[in-house]
Every structure is written in structure tokens, then in C-alpha cells.
Amino acid sequence: MTTVYKLPSDSATIKTEVVCPTDANPMGMLLGGRLVEWMDIAAAITSQTHSGRVCVTASINKVDFIAAANIGDIISIQAKVTRAFVTSMEVVVYAYSKKVLTGQKYLVSEAYFTFVALDDSGKATAVIPLKPVTQEEKTDYHEALKRKQR
Ligand SMILES: CC(C)(COP(=O)(O)OP(=O)(O)OC[C@H]1O[C@@H](n2cnc3c(N)ncnc32)[C@H](O)[C@@H]1OP(=O)(O)O)[C@@H](O)C(=O)NCCC(=O)NCCS
Structure with a gap:
């Protein structure tokens, strides 16, 4: 039988980067534009896979x-189709940003x-x-329609 849908997990993507000096401002903080570029690529991979x-x-x-990342931090970008x-x-x-020395991980952007x-x-x-499967995916699925309508 032909599959007539895909699951969010079928195309979920994780992209990893490290913040280098050329990605940062003079204070050593990750540039917002560079982060959005990385997020855009992760989202593109996800949508193309779907x-x-x-x-x-x-x-x-x-x-x-939501929070700053700094030179040397490891950035983990997670992308998933909501609808x-x-x-x-x-x-x-x-x-998410992770500090290499402590392993502390926190959300920097969504x-x-x-x-x-x-x-x-x-x-x-x-x-x-x-086809959303988990409760979180089902919520995202319904909220996505509201966002599109807005
Ligand atoms: C996005 C693009 C393909 C839409 O083409 P279009 O001929 O306007 O297509 P339509 O009006 O038929 O819309 C197609 C879909 O795109 C959606 N869409 C179009 N513009 C949108 C916008 N600004 N935001 C969100 N969705 C948008 C429509 O809602 C529609 O969705 P659906 O089919 O799932 O209901 C076209 O505008 C384009 O090529 N833009 C440039 C994309 C690009 O270069 N991106 C890189 C940024 S530099």
C-alpha cells in the first residue's frame, strides 16, 4: 500500500555548529543573523526531506x-515540520547552546x-x-493552522 503521509520524525533534522570568531560581535556573542542563517538551512533540509x-x-x-551564545559554544539546531x-x-x-567546559545547555532561539x-x-x-503522532506534534499541528490564518 502507498504511504499517503509522512511523520514529523521522518524529516526531523539536527544541525551542529561551533561559534567561531567570524560568527561573533566584538563582545564575542553569536550574531543573530548568522544563527538565523544556520536555522534557515536546518529548516530547508527538513522541508526538502519531507x-x-x-x-x-x-x-x-x-x-x-532568548539567550546569548558565545565564541566556542556548540550550537545544536533542531528542525521539525509542524504541518x-x-x-x-x-x-x-x-x-540550543552548549558550553564545552561545563556541558551546560540552554535554549538560545526559536x-x-x-x-x-x-x-x-x-x-x-x-x-x-x-501526520502528527505525539501530543506535542498534535498541538503544533493545530497551532500551525492558526499561525497560517493570521
Ligand atoms: C514563496 C513563493 C514560491 C510563493 O509563490 P507564489 O506563486 O506566490 O505561490 P502561491 O501564492 O500559489 O502560494 C503558494 C504557497 O505559499 C504560501 N505563501 C506564499 N507567500 C507566503 C508568505 N509570505 N508567507 C507564508 N506563506 C506564503 C501560500 O500560502 C501557499 O501555501 P499553500 O499552497 O500551502 O496553501 C514565491 O513567492 C517565491 O519564489 N518567493 C521567493 C522565495 C525565495 O527566494 N526565498 C529565499 C529568500 S531570499
Whole structure:
């Protein structure tokens, strides 16, 4: 039987980076733009894995910078599709920072990205539906529709 949906875990992505001096401001703090770039790539990998298509960023709905990361920290970026609509997908991305010497890990940013799948001629094309499994995924799934409507 043909699968008519995919699970969030099928395309969930973890991308790891280390904060280098060229990623930081003169105070040694990770630049927000660099972090969003890394988050965008993780979300792109996730949406492309879900859809099996090349995808483009249509919007970045909301980015919260919750805490600072510093040179030398290890950044772990977790991306997951919350909902597939017709041709677009919402991807939630969390970025965590870890201090190498202590192992202390904390949330530095979260954001919602919308990606659109493209066909071979560059037009928006339909994607496979997403079936949420866990309670958190089901909540995200319902909230994603409200965010799209807003
Ligand atoms: C995103 C893009 C493909 C949409 O193309 P379009 O012809 O306007 O497509 P449509 O109006 O038919 O919309 C297609 C889907 O995109 C969604 N969409 C379009 N613009 C959006 C936006 N700003 N935010 C969120 N979703 C958006 C629509 O809601 C629709 O979703 P659905 O099919 O799941 O219901 C097109 O605007 C584009 O190529 N933008 C540039 C993308 C890019 O270069 N990104 C890199 C940033 S530099």
C-alpha cells in the first residue's frame, strides 16, 4: 500500500555548529543573523526531506532570541515540520547552546519558518501531508493552522 503521509520524525533534522570568531560581535556573542542563517538551512533540509522537492523560504514568521551564545559554544539546531499545507510547510526550529567546559545547555532561539516546495519549472507544487503522532506534534499541528490564518 502507498504511504499517503509522512511523520514529523521522518524529516526531523539536527544541525551542529561551533561559534567561531567570524560568527561573533566584538563582545564575542553569536550574531543573530548568522544563527538565523544556520536555522534557515536546518529548516530547508527538513522541508526538502519531507517533500522530496527543492524548497524556498517563503517567510520567517517569528524569531525569538532568548539567550546569548558565545565564541566556542556548540550550537545544536533542531528542525521539525509542524504541518504540511498544500504546497507550503511550517517548520519549527529550536537552537540550543552548549558550553564545552561545563556541558551546560540552554535554549538560545526559536522560530517558525514557512517553506514552499517547487516543481521542476520553479512553480509551487503539492507536498505530502504530515501526520502528527505525539501530543506535542498534535498541538503544533493545530497551532500551525492558526499561525497560517493570521
Ligand atoms: C514563496 C513563493 C514560491 C510563493 O509563490 P507564489 O506563486 O506566490 O505561490 P502561491 O501564492 O500559489 O502560494 C503558494 C504557497 O505559499 C504560501 N505563501 C506564499 N507567500 C507566503 C508568505 N509570505 N508567507 C507564508 N506563506 C506564503 C501560500 O500560502 C501557499 O501555501 P499553500 O499552497 O500551502 O496553501 C514565491 O513567492 C517565491 O519564489 N518567493 C521567493 C522565495 C525565495 O527566494 N526565498 C529565499 C529568500 S531570499
